[in-house]
Amino acid sequence: MPRGRPTKRRAVKATAYAPLTDEKWSSMVPFGTFVITDKDDGTEHKFSKDDIAIILPSGREPGSNMELWEYWVGRIKDIRAEIDEEGTNTVWAKVQWFYSGRDVADVIKSFDPASVTGHERIYADHYDFVESEAFDAVISVTTFNENDPEPPFIARDEFYHRYTFEYKARTLKPKPGSAACTCQMPYCPDDTLPDSIMHFCPRPSCRRAFHQSCLLAGKHKESSSAEALTTVHVKPSAAAPLRSARKHASPIKKVSKTTTTAPPASAASSSSSSASRALRLLACSPDTDDNVDLESLVALTMIQGSLTNNNDDASDVEKPPKKKRRGRPSKNAPNEAASGPPVEVRAQPVRALADTLADLPPLLLQVAQQPMVRGAAFRPGGISGNIGFVTRARRLVYQILEGSSLPEDWEVQVFSEHGEVRLGAENAIVQISGARKPLPLVVCPKCRSAI
Ligand SMILES: [Zn+2]
Numbered sequence: 001m002p003r004g005r006p007t008k009r010r011a012v013k014a015t016a017y018a019p020l021t022d023e024k025w026s027s028m029v030p031f032g033t034f035v036i037t038d039k040d041d042g043t044e045h046k047f048s049k050d051d052i053a054i055i056l057p058s059g060r061e062p063g064s065n066m067e068l069w070e071y072w073v074g075r076i077k078d079i080r081a082e083i084d085e086e087g088t089n090t091v092w093a094k095v096q097w098f099y100s101g102r103d104v105a106d107v108i109k110s111f112d113p114a115s116v117t118g119h120e121r122i123y124a125d126h127y128d129f130v131e132s133e134a135f136d137a138v139i140s141v142t143t144f145n146e147n148d149p150e151p152p153f154i155a156r157d158e159f160y161h162r163y164t165f166e167y168k169a170r171t172l173k174p175k176p177g178s179a180a181c182t183c184q185m186p187y188c189p190d191d192t193l194p195d196s197i198m199h200f201c202p203r204p205s206c207r208r209a210f211h212q213s214c215l216l217a218g219k220h221k222e223s224s225s226a227e228a229l230t231t232v233h234v235k236p237s238a239a240a241p242l243r244s245a246r247k248h249a250s251p252i253k254k255v256s257k258t259t260t261t262a263p264p265a266s267a268a269s270s271s272s273s274s275a276s277r278a279l280r281l282l283a284c285s286p287d288t289d290d291n292v293d294l295e296s297l298v299a300l301t302m303i304q305g306s307l308t309n310n311n312d313d314a315s316d317v318e319k320p321p322k323k324k325r326r327g328r329p330s331k332n333a334p335n336e337a338a339s340g341p342p343v344e345v346r347a348q349p350v351r352a353l354a355d356t357l358a359d360l361p362p363l364l365l366q367v368a369q370q371p372m373v374r375g376a377a378f379r380p381g382g383i384s385g386n387i388g389f390v391t392r393a394r395r396l397v398y399q400i401l402e403g404s405s406l407p408e409d410w411e412v413q414v415f416s417e418h419g420e421v422r423l424g425a426e427n428a429i430v431q432i433s434g435a436r437k438p439l440p441l442v443v444c445p446k447c448r449s450a451i
């Protein structure tokens with residue numbers, strides 16, 4: 001967010017943008033910062049090397065009712081001053097430009113700036129010298145990586161960039177559209193059509209967003225086929241070892257799309273009801289390519305048999321389950337309790353998944369079970385969508401299922417951005433403006449996971 005808003009402080013003479021020769025530049029004295037003082041109220045604005053600043057465009061009058069996005073944006077690479085004989089300084093900065101979409105389209109004729117919003121900038125390898133009086137305020141430009149399962153929240157009035165521009169080669173990196181859908185069309189954050197919303201698959205080998213319209217056109221939907229019946233848990237194995245720390249000894253089973261799984265007994269996954277859809281969304285982890293076996297994550301309290309237990313320490317009677325890495329079910333579950341001297345271990349009746357989930361704060365569970373989406377039809381999601389919130393909420397739920405206690409500051413952990421909680425449920429819970437129907441039950445074209 002900008003630290004200062006554009007001001008109406010002074011006229012900028014046209015020579016502020018006049019080209020400066022390299023020879024002249026190298027004759028100047030280097031500085032680390034410069035300060036511009038408002039003529040009307042004396043406010044000082046400090047600009048330092050590496051700051052990103054908004055700069056009054058050449059030919060525009062200061063205070064001519066400009067919107068923030070109309071300013072030029074550049075990173076200050078170097079500051080130098082010409083010391084005049086009377087003792088006054090003329091300060092110049094070497095600036096690396098952040099282009100607008102229109103700027104790029106002026107250079108690459110085939111580039112369509114429609115997918116670039118007003119506040120989006122494209123970091124270019126193009127430098128200029130600009131006199132200090134044209135600088136207006138220090139701002140930040142957030143980096144947006146479309147494949148990041150935990151992108152920063154980007155409000156619609158914040159500057160951000162997702163591409164870099166090589167001027168001489170006339171190329172953008174990454175290539176627009178290459179990071180997204182099967183249709184190779186880039187994500188267009190201003191497209192308000194409900195079907196243009198993009199669904200993100202967070203799994204490590206996917207990490208892509210797909211247009212809802214493309215998913216529907218490709219029939220990537222849950223139906224009565226394998227996806228709808230896919231269990232979010234694995235059926236108890238008859239051969240589960242007695243000493244298993246888990247009721248269900250099997251580690252995650254990969255779900256093959258060709259498997260025709262019989263509907264499991266559990267009511268939670270016996271139909272494609274919204275409850276089971278929510279569980280399938282929850283089971284799609286940002287940290288593993290496997291379907292998270294939610295039931296086997298549920299922590300189990302073990303009671304050591306008193307006859308074989310020589311340890312009188314009461315605190316040892318109940319052993320907390322071992323902690324595992326977030327969202328990553330253990331592949332060694334059957335052996336966990338087997339280490340150390342042999343003791344008889346009997347398992348308490350395992351808590352049902354539904355009971356454990358019911359004890360969570362409803363908002364936490366609701367966020368964790370959201371589809372990850374971005375697009376202008378879901379305005380409160382900003383530019384990058386609800387993906388970061390949902391990723392953090394899912395990781396937290398996995399940890400709690402594994403036996404960790406709910407952190408007191410869970411809301412801070414899920415919702416804080418830029419070190420402050422300025423966001424909440426409305427930014428994370430998907431509401432599509434103008435849509436009468438609920439979101440379709442789409443799946444990832446690559447891994448068939450609920451997304
Ligand atoms: Zn598409």
Ligand SMILES: [Zn+2]
Nearest residue numbers: 201206444447
């Ligand atoms: Zn996927």
